[in-house]
Amino acid sequence: MxxxxxxxxxxxxxxxxxxxxxxxxxxxxxxxxxxxxxxxxxxxxxxxxxxxxxxxxxxxxxxxxxxxxxxxxxxxxxxxxxxxxxxxxxxxxxxxxxxxxxxxxxxxxxxxxxxxxxxxxxxxxxxxxxxxxxxxxxxxxxxxxxxxxxxxxxxxxxxxxxxxxxxxxxxxxxxxxxxxxxxxxxxxxxxxxxxxxxxxxxxxxxxxxxxxxxxxxxxxxLVYWGLGNGFAAGEWPVPGGDLVTGGTPRYQVYRTSDGRYLAAAPLEQKFWENFLRVLEAPQLLDDAGDPKGTREAVAAIIATRTADEWLQRFAGIDACVSVVKSLQEAVATPHFRERxxxxxxxxxxxxxxxxxxxxxxxxxxxxxxxxxxxxxxxxxxxxxxx
Incomplete structure (x- = not known):
């Protein structure tokens, strides 16, 4: 054989x-x-x-x-x-x-x-x-x-x-x-x-x-939350309008100054506060009134530094922030190698x-x-x- x-x-x-x-x-x-x-x-x-x-x-x-x-x-x-x-x-x-x-x-x-x-x-x-x-x-x-x-x-x-x-x-x-x-x-x-x-x-x-x-x-x-919102409240999800489809600045992908991207998901209030502390933007704490304006303000701040600079600033901070990696980068990550x-x-x-x-x-x-x-x-x- x-x-x-x-x-x-x-x-x-x-x-x-x-x-x-x-x-x-x-x-x-x-x-x-x-x-x-x-x-x-x-x-x-x-x-x-x-x-x-x-x-x-x-x-x-x-x-x-x-x-x-x-x-x-x-x-x-x-x-x-x-x-x-x-x-x-x-x-x-x-x-x-x-x-x-x-x-x-x-x-x-x-x-x-x-x-x-x-x-x-x-x-x-x-x-x-x-x-x-x-x-x-x-x-x-x-x-x-x-x-x-x-x-x-x-x-x-x-x-x-x-x-x-x-x-x-x-x-x-x-x-x-x-x-x-x-x-x-x-x-x-x-x-x-x-x-x-x-x-x-x-x-x-x-x-x-x-x-x-x-x-x-x-x-x-896979879209259990959308089904729940739609069936229970008649609020069917739309792109760019819901929690995980882009409707909040707390769940976004932001471009850095070197053309890379940060995946930022500080949904909970404690993570959001940590996130803004690193951004030195306490004025954005209340994002509910103008989520679009807050998102644009965050994007402008993220765009002032490179991905590596942001990683250094977020190191050790619970803010749910990652750099968007290529698949080649991901398989070489020390965490996955150690596992x-x-x-x-x-x-x-x-x-x-x-x-x-x-x-x-x-x-x-x-x-x-x-x-x-x-x-x-x-x-x-x-x-x-x-």
Missing amino acids: ACSTIAMKSQSTPAQRAPLAGIRVVDFSTLLPGPMCSLFLAHAGAEVIKIERLGRGDEMRSYLPKFGKDSVNFALLNQGKRSVALDLKEPAAVQQAIALVRQADVLIEQFRPGVMDRLGLGYEAMRAINPRLVYCAITGWGQHGPLADMAAHDLNYQAETGLMALTAGSDGAPGLPNVLAADLVGGAYPAMMNILLALRAREAGGQGCFIDVAMADNLFP GLFQAHIASGDGVEIPSLPLPIAPALRHAAGDTVPELGEADPDAFRR
Whole structure:
């Protein structure tokens, strides 16, 4: 078996049993939400069998930049899994997939509604052969509803759920989101959470279940405060008009004299007082009467010094002020290095190493997912018979 190597430091004790040891996951998903979900499960000790298209595999393999034979994206999301390549248009391949599912605990799929049914791999058919199966379907819009079959990406889900509108600037144009919130927070995280809940429920009742993960649906809790204000008081949030959308000088990004930016969030009164003390601007203490004027006055003061000068002045002061860092600067920050976020590494087939993803799994529950990034079709489906 030819595989790229992952050199990882396990953060669990050798004698500790992985939380999901003995759990088998058959993952039909591609790209980001499903693979990220099964990556979590793999790092908790589950055996993950990745079903890929014969010949081409997961589209993520072809992305750039490359890391060995495949993309770095694929390596980060699929370490520790096994790859089975099948042409699911062929009846014999479907039967091989069914044989895997028959002995699985979890199935993850990410097709549009109805596709798995047409392949003969839908929930009802799989439940008939494996009543204990936890079947998780991740889609953009869910299994039913007027938008269920509409093609979309993360940008569309954020547009349809009102998140993007809250990023609008002074010209009214919404900003382009730089985080794939729907894929990750709306897809991978809820899928992982509900799979774990379903496995826990199965311990009591003995039966699996169907999980409908709709990425768009799961974005709404991110704006809980806006929903509360709107439903309870009829005060729906607007860009530039609310506590976390730019309506207060206490939650803003201010430009410094050297073209950098300070993220200032002194929301509470004690932090606001400390903030103004550093700015030497006690006259701005009462900002409620003229928040726009106060914001402009603060901006004018911040613009008189460099970012480093402000950092020195705010050092040791509780005022909730940070310099806006690039991602490259952030990963080199002493705090994150000391916490060991990037200690574990992935090595490509030619020996190049990069840090692996710092997944939010507690060290006591974390398990080294394995020492391989699977090559396409490296595993024989018959090898997984129990």
